[in-house]
Amino acid sequence: MFLINCPYCGERDQSEFSAGGEAHIVRPKQPTELSDDQWAEFLFMRKNIKGVQFERWNHAHGCRKWFNMIRDTSNDKIQAVYKMGEKPPIK
Amino acid sequence: MSENLRITNNKFIDQTTTISFKFDGKTLYGFKGDTLASALLANNIHLVGRSFKYHRPRGIMTCGSEEPNAIVQVGNDASMTEPNARATEIELYEGLDASSQNCWPSVNFDIGAVNNFFSPIIPAAFYYKTFMWPASFWKKYEYFIRKSAGLGKSPTEPDKDIYDHRYLHCDVLVVGGGISGIIAAKTAANNGLNTVLIDDKNYLGGTTLFQQNECFKINNSYSNEWLKKEIETLNSIENLTIKTRTTLAAYHSYNYLLARENLTDHLSSSKKKNKIRQRLWKIRAKKVIIATGAMERPLIFNNNDRPGIILSTSIKKYIDYYGVKCGQKISLFTNNDSAYETAISLINSGVTVNSVIDIRDKTNSLIVKQAEKLGIKIHWKSTVVNTNGYKKINSIEIMKLSDDSSGVIGKKINEECDCLGISGGWTPRVHLFTQSGGKLKFKDKDNVFLPDKSELDQISIGSCNGDFELDEVIKNSFKLTNKFLNLNNNDYENLEIISSKEIDKKNIWLLPSDKPLGKTKPFLDFQNDSTAKDVKLALREGFKSIEHVKRYTTTGMGTDQGKLSNMNALGIIAETTGVKMGELGTTTFRPPYTPLTFGAIVGRNVGEFFDITRKTPMHDWHVENKAEFENVGQWKRAWYYPIKNENMHKAVQRESKAARDSAGILDASTLGKIDIQGSDASEFLNRVYTNTWSKLEIGKCRYGLMLNEDGMVYDDGVTARLGENHYLMTTTTGGAANVLSKLEDYLQTEWPELDVYLTSVTDHYATISICGPNSKKIVKKVIPDLDLTDNNFPHMSFKNSMIGKIRCRVMRISFTGEHSYEINIQSSYGKSVWEECFKAGKEFNITPYGTEAMHLLRAEKGFIIAGQDTDGTMTPVDLQMDWIISKKKYDFIGKRSLYRSDTIREDRKQLVGLLTEDPKEVLEEGSQIVAETNKQPVEMLGHVTSSYFSPNLNKSIALAVIKSGKKLKGKKMFVPMENKTINVIITDAIFLDKENKRLNA
């Protein structure tokens, strides 16, 4: 059970949050101009990284805000959280 | 009670309070403070169970949670019985009724013991090699295997006890209330840290509490006396919470820990009632100090499993703490100094110690010298090669070890005894440390795995960190605690400590015997009956990973989870394969540390609290009017309202007919409602729905279809434009929460530039839907001020009005195809307005209808239900709803996916209507549709999604999805059932009032 530092509310138990998958996969602005392959890439294909991953979380049972998290998926260590639209604090 | 097995000068249990209990039906007596194990031993009962596989007699072996053998069934009430309880952990209480397990007819005469006779042909994992012939017989073999396996019996009636959860946050959690834990907790709490100290026993002090020996002194007092004074001071420390009878069950990442507190298991039956049995503490600790101590290891030698063979330090606890002699003539077998402490305790209590058999060469530590001074005979560099006695040990065979200790030499000495204490050294309890993700290192000198690296804010102190000598335990526990907590405390700096030090260390994982290994039975895992031979067999067969050996031989997989066996198994593997212990690694220690009741894990979330029940404001009315309810998500929805003895079919037919003939009333409050505001609200709807919203007039409503990004229909509902920048969206009942989450997701992450705010208002409003040709008259009676003329109030529009002093919003929308109004009022008025509508409708025979009739009515009209007629694989085109896809809009959620090679196929499954050839025959929802009757296998073209008998059309109707359905109208198809085939015709999906006459009537 992680302890997640919501950028809006502070540290809360993981049970208040829901995970939303990889971050920074921007929805194409002009989907109609993409090939089926490119669209599938956006829609389904994931890096599914073992290691440091950028991902989206939602404080679902709290402020309901979405935010980004940098987490090492090989040990579940959260390295940073940052608001939507902000630049990742770690590369 | 055999008098001579109790000593009377004992101060830890209350020998003035006698407690009667039953074991295997026999009434026995013990004292307050006893465990079941100590009371049984005091009654000279050693044989308490039979082993898993060979059904060998087994006795009490330990005094704690690592007990592999003394596993009993507590109680025989069908709802309150508990299987597999450890006698060493059960506190004796008046009325305790325990019995042996895994034996029939009794523990003394067990038919299953015949397995012991077959043991030569059933080595480890024999079952993988046989029972394969004939192939069909496995079921029969399995029946017998299952019957003979298993230990205790599950309850067969629901538990009557209550369980509870509590949260706990602290600066420092100290796990283990032995001398290290007490030092740490005191240091932390005295320095202003909010500290919690937990221990699984009903007292603090660990083994030092009863260590009264000249060789162990602190500031000139016996170690136990010094510790007692320390414990006495704990109560006055403000920041310290102490929890006894509390076992740390699991240590998860982020210092999240679970601890189980036993609250009533030690109480007599009458005192247990109506109390919480167990509480699970969910702990978030800033820092964790593990001080869980160490466990004594057994020695591995031939026939080391007989009743009466007990870990040496357990014998010491039974005599020093419980005042119970485990025997009258005890022999001790050891590879380290701890057995000498036991020997001295026994002598001091007047028990005969035959001898100590020590595998080491003569050693001269303080404690050994003291033992020798007391005249205890010691067999140096010797080993026990065999033990005798079937149901209880009666003698041992001792031989000298050869020079290199690989074999035995000389004459065999036979020594009579009624108990054998064994000590194979100490294993630090690193379980919690590894559960938390910590990595271990191996220390060759002591043959122990010790905590090494951890990602969490934690330390291990005391013997779980590898300190086994009293002075080191105290000094290091204090030093490490100070450092860990950044303190400069000096409370324990200048203690004068006398502590015997172990000088010589020696370890032989598998002790030699005078017989070849094949003819011996050196047990490793006592509960699962795996021997050193089994481990070697596994290695010989190529199972070389420690996990493979464990799984192949089942070593360490019993209810003690290998607490006693794992280290010895590892040692034997290392020795046999020539791999170093440190490189071999350990198996994973998995939570929980000791078995945890399902009840404690679940707490109060059982029965009616299993899940939230959502009820509409009109719920009580439905109940009063005998509604049957349907679960829709967490909601209870009125399903139908049977009158007198009506069955569901009759009720639904009546309700559906009434709704079309005159008037029906439906509680639609459960539909999800989302309030949407902001200057970009219209643009937002344009992007989330397939159709266009910007041109919708204020005061008008529109039906919308929402897709997933993969193009498949996700949800639907009517949305009303309340103002220039204000909409009210309705969703399906089940989809409400997910839709809101999805919309928030897009809004916050993809389109942050949009000025839109979403609020769930589902629970704010009650919604009453009145439909039917007389609905207008009824609404007019309820809201006389409202102009209901079509011109003023056409279909798909809404009006704000007043019902007396209550504000309401009336929408003229319809899910039944009838002229229909939805009255929305603040929830708290829901029931009264509903009743008013009902009263007003009485003259028109207004009929309450439930969800089933609603489904029927909408099916007559060909309206879909998202989730019933769609299944995540249907596009709007498949639903023949092309009209709802805006051609003008550049983008909306899911649009791009509609143009993939598979989604543009013409022969996709498409929504159609079905009529049965026999209009009385109602199809089963979910039944499949085929084009041919006499082919096997036959291609399934689609399936029936909705099906009803329509009272208004007087025939059976159905909706279905079918391959190329659009093109197949008028075609005959078949619905093959188990015992018949039903002929159907594909039709249009709208069965009633295609022209929308009723809607606009």
Add this chain to the structure above:
Amino acid sequence: MKNKYSIFALIKNAFTYHENWQRAWRDPLPKKEYDVVIVGGGGHGLATAYYLAKKHGMKNIAVVEKGWIGGGNTGRNTTIIRSNYLWDASAGLYDHALKIWEGLSQELNYNVMFSQRGVMNLAHNLQDVRDLKRRTHANRLNGIDSVWLNTEEVKKFCPIINTSPNIRYPVLGGTLQKRAGTARHDAVAWGYARGADAMGVDIIQNCEVKNIKRNGDSIEGIETTKGFIKAKKIGVVAAGHSSVIANMVDLKLPLESKPLQALVSEPVKPIIDTVVMSNAVHAYISQSDKGELVIGAGTDAYVSYTQRGSHDVVEGTLKAILELYPIFSRMKMLRQWGGIVDICPDASPIISKTHIKGLYFNCGWGTGGFKATPGSGDLFAHTIANDEPHKLNADFNINRFVSGDLVDEHGAAAVAH
């Protein structure tokens, strides 16, 4: 085959104190080059190697495993085997596997303890009823022995289920597949390993793949912790770690690897004789031959390679168990563990070629791979040997995520993901 297992062999070996049993498999060093290298020594990988050797006459095959064989999801799952899937493609795939299971112990001369004790799927709301009936009808027409049971019949088949109409989500009925059941998970890996080894397959443990060497559009071999191994073809069956391997060649897969947890109780005498699964009241349960209640929990929603999940998931599962089996409240959880499951968006697997020549993937089994082990191995072997899929796995290609022709089995998955 090397020494055959039987009761007679056991008796014979008893005379020599079982000291003459041969190795179940060798422990070879990797050769320089193989015709096929299978990455991943779980049940699926070992079965693939077995069928490559057995049915396709291939001789020069290796299985490389980074840990110990069967140590991943093969040894961590709840061992349920069934084939009552909705869509034709899935039904074909899983029933193909089920048919192999029925003779597997004899085929391998290794008792995998396939126990056809039946699997029930319960319905708790009206949509459940529709969905399960739909599946049952489809199963019947596909020749799969699935039947619908009403609540009384459910109770009769498994009397300990709480079928009271007064519980929060009453049991409204269920389906039963009698040919379904459980098997001994370790034995499947070990049986295939022994069988494959006997045909010359090199099983190389503690050999982790560090990189895949490519030459343009085709593969050359693998860099491992035991050196470079040249390979004409590489079949990746790495379950939760599939993406890790795929990322080595910049191949993106539609996978997310998530923690899935399971737990067992202490062993008790037989109390439940079948397997019961419930989707709405989220729990599934069976009892092992040893007597432990084997309980499957759910997946967490986040990606993790740690083989652990959150406590909430375990609590939620046991909550559901006590809803359906209130008699188990005093039973004790003996141990819990986690695995890493690779989940596809449509809850169906991928058994497919890739755009890189000689590189094949078998992944995406999510929470339900164990049941398919023999069929998956057989079809993947076919795909690798022929460089084209068998008709039974043709629909399970990677391209379906581009075309949109998914095989959506969310309703059939034990765990709604």
